[in-house]
Amino acid sequence: MAERITQTRGGDAPLSSANNPDARAAGLDVDVDGDGDELVGRTVSINRPRQELYEFWRDVRNLPLFMENIESVTVLEGGRSHWVVRGPATTQLEWDSEITEDLPGELIAWRSTEDASVRNSGRVEFRDSANGRGTVVTVTVTYEPPAGKLGKAFAKIFRREPKIQARQELRRFKQLMETGELPTAAMSLNAEIEEA
Amino acid sequence: MRALTWQGKHDVRVETVPDPQIINPRDAVIRITSTAICGSDLHLYDHTIPGMKGGDILGHEFMGEVVEVGDSNKKLKVGQRVVVPFVIACGDCFFCKKQQFSACDNSNPAETTDASEIAYGYPMAAAFGYSHLTGGYSGGQAEYVRVPYSDVGPLVVPDGIEDDQVLFLSDILPTGWMAAVNCDIEPGDVVAVWGCGPVGLFSIQSALLLGAHRVIAIDHHPHRLELARQLGAEIIDFEQVRVREALAEMTGGIGPDACIDAVGMESHGMTPDNILDHVKVKTFMATERIHALRQVILATRKGGRVSIPGVYGGIADKFPLGALMEKGLTIKSGQTHVQKFMPELLQMILDGKIDTTFLISHHLDLEDAALGYKNFKEKQNEYTKVVLRPGMGRGPLH
Numbered sequence: 001m002a003e004r005i006t007q008t009r010g011g012d013a014p015l016s017s018a019n020n021p022d023a024r025a026a027g028l029d030v031d032v033d034g035d036g037d038e039l040v041g042r043t044v045s046i047n048r049p050r051q052e053l054y055e056f057w058r059d060v061r062n063l064p065l066f067m068e069n070i071e072s073v074t075v076l077e078g079g080r081s082h083w084v085v086r087g088p089a090t091t092q093l094e095w096d097s098e099i100t101e102d103l104p105g106e107l108i109a110w111r112s113t114e115d116a117s118v119r120n121s122g123r124v125e126f127r128d129s130a131n132g133r134g135t136v137v138t139v140t141v142t143y144e145p146p147a148g149k150l151g152k153a154f155a156k157i158f159r160r161e162p163k164i165q166a167r168q169e170l171r172r173f174k175q176l177m178e179t180g181e182l183p184t185a186a187m188s189l190n191a192e193i194e195e196a
Numbered sequence: 197m198r199a200l201t202w203q204g205k206h207d208v209r210v211e212t213v214p215d216p217q218i219i220n221p222r223d224a225v226i227r228i229t230s231t232a233i234c235g236s237d238l239h240l241y242d243h244t245i246p247g248m249k250g251g252d253i254l255g256h257e258f259m260g261e262v263v264e265v266g267d268s269n270k271k272l273k274v275g276q277r278v279v280v281p282f283v284i285a286c287g288d289c290f291f292c293k294k295q296q297f298s299a300c301d302n303s304n305p306a307e308t309t310d311a312s313e314i315a316y317g318y319p320m321a322a323a324f325g326y327s328h329l330t331g332g333y334s335g336g337q338a339e340y341v342r343v344p345y346s347d348v349g350p351l352v353v354p355d356g357i358e359d360d361q362v363l364f365l366s367d368i369l370p371t372g373w374m375a376a377v378n379c380d381i382e383p384g385d386v387v388a389v390w391g392c393g394p395v396g397l398f399s400i401q402s403a404l405l406l407g408a409h410r411v412i413a414i415d416h417h418p419h420r421l422e423l424a425r426q427l428g429a430e431i432i433d434f435e436q437v438r439v440r441e442a443l444a445e446m447t448g449g450i451g452p453d454a455c456i457d458a459v460g461m462e463s464h465g466m467t468p469d470n471i472l473d474h475v476k477v478k479t480f481m482a483t484e485r486i487h488a489l490r491q492v493i494l495a496t497r498k499g500g501r502v503s504i505p506g507v508y509g510g511i512a513d514k515f516p517l518g519a520l521m522e523k524g525l526t527i528k529s530g531q532t533h534v535q536k537f538m539p540e541l542l543q544m545i546l547d548g549k550i551d552t553t554f555l556i557s558h559h560l561d562l563e564d565a566a567l568g569y570k571n572f573k574e575k576q577n578e579y580t581k582v583v584l585r586p587g588m589g590r591g592p593l594h
Contacts, residue, residue, distance in 0.1 A: 045290060047288060047289055047290060047293070133290055134290070164310055167306075167313070168306040168307060168309075168310075169306075171306040171309065171319075172306045174289075174301070174302065175286075175302045175306070178286065178288040178289055178301075178302055179222070179286045179287075179288050179289075179302050179345070180221065180222070180268065181220040181221060181222060182220070182305070183220075183284075183286075183302060183303055183304065183305045183322065183331070183344060184219055184220070184305055185305060185308075185322075185328075185331050185332040185333045185334065186219055187213075187214060187215075187216040187217065187219075187334050187342055188214055188215075188216065188217045188219070189217055189219060
């Protein structure tokens with residue numbers, strides 16, 4: 001629940017900013033080793049209504065628009081979805097995910113299904129800013145990296161700089177929602193395609 | 197199209213590059229009619245700002261004619277003449293809504309925001325033609341430029357007014373104006389301005405328009421000091437006199453009420469490793485390079501105001517913090533919120549209250565841009581401002 005995520009021993013600061021965050025305390029479903037590296041949290045203020053942001057995120061097919069490593073998200077039955085993620089070179093990682101909590105306009109939580117090669121879970125919360133600064137959006141994610149070759153590939157995509165990854169994705173979400181487009185310095189459409 | 201490209205330290209070349217296109221729905225493409233070389237372009241020319249890549253198109257002071265607009269741009273029309281702010285701002289975020297356009301949260305693409313987020317705590321906005329730290333956007337020293345969020349930035353200027361009269365709305369006039377606004381000038385105030393480059397000169401003009409009783413200008417180039425005097429400033433040549441003593445004497449022992457640092461320093465790098473390297477390696481130079489700012493802080497009267505339009509990027513050594521605190525100074529600074537000040541400044545130009553054309557010393561064809569850079573750097577006294585015009589025709593120097 002939203003209350004749990006704010007509990008730290010550091011006063012009023014969010015759990016994701018703790019020196020040693022505990023994923024369970026954040027209401028997440030993955031066991032992490034406790035070194036704190038796998039829990040990533042980030043908050044941004046977005047100058048758009050809460051419901052609009054929730055609806056955009058809830059349609060998980062939109063996620064690849066601002067999460068650059070995600071190739072596609074396909075909606076399955078029963079709140080489940082199939083994720084295809086680009087790996088290094090031509091490798092791909094795939095898993096199924098299910099929504100575990102869904103409060104319209106407020107909160108979406110998800111976790112990978114039991115047989116997923118990459119166990120992960122996360123939640124995104126949408127709150128009205130108390131001081132009139134749009135919607136406060138907080139994303140918290142944990143990953144349990146797989147072993148072996150797959151693990152190495154996974155680490156290359158997500159774990160090298162998970163905080164940077166998270167803040168870039170959330171920044172793109174904000175840019176898209178506030179301005180209706182993603183900024184680019186590209187001069188021509190061809191160049192943009194080459195870069196992507 | 198033809199464009200001035202950065203290739204390396206003191207190596208800029210006009211080359212043929214692909215024309216820009218509309219990419220996002222709010223974009224416009226502008227055909228450049230006039231574009232200026234800015235003092236801050238020299239930081240790139242000297243390669244003291246990191247994050248440049250070979251082939252980058254420079255230029256952040258430009259204007260021209262709208263030749264193409266994106267689908268969702270309901271404001272601009274093909275054929276309009278516009279001046280484009282150097283700051284790229286979305287108009288939609290918290291900061292833009294507060295008119296703090298140079299703090300725009302969205303214009304810098306996510307993948308180029310990490311360096312400034314780490315160095316400054318929060319990511320910077322984007323700018324045209326000013327390294328990949330501010331987005332890597334292609335600049336306007338070219339025949340054409342792609343302008344993002346073109347429904348927010350570009351200011352339409354009426355026909356019948358010359359490019360030279362309005363070009364500096366893109367950067368240096370609003371920058372000089374904001375520097376003076378940041379002085380919170382009160383009746384009777386004496387304002388001292390360090391540096392009589394373009395921004396310093398426009399600060400002098402602005403401070404007088406905003407009601408300063410007197411303005412005292414400090415520089416060492418005779419021609420630039422003469423321009424300051426013509427604008428109504430008293431002048432000090434810092435090579436001839438002890439500046440702080442002179443200022444104290446000229447203000448009856450009270451000191452200037454507000455001081456403007458229009459000098460700035462060569463950036464010491466904007467990425468954390470660069471900053472640390474520079475601090476470690478160049479500590480001695482760092483102390484030299486904030487000489488002007490240190491003097492500003494010591495010269496300002498007790499309870500006075502310090503305004504810093506000069507560009508700084510890194511960490512300063514031997515900053516007189518005690519003088520700042522014990523004298524109770526107020527400091528205001530920042531990249532210019534160009535979009536905020538453009539309309540009122542255009543009106544003042546149209547009303548004949550501000551003339552900026554005196555600053556221009558040279559008009560060159562875009563093809564001669566490399567020569568313009570070289571001379572602007574090496575002959576500062578003579579080359580006060582270079583305006584490039586694509587298609588103007590090359591001068592007798594070639």
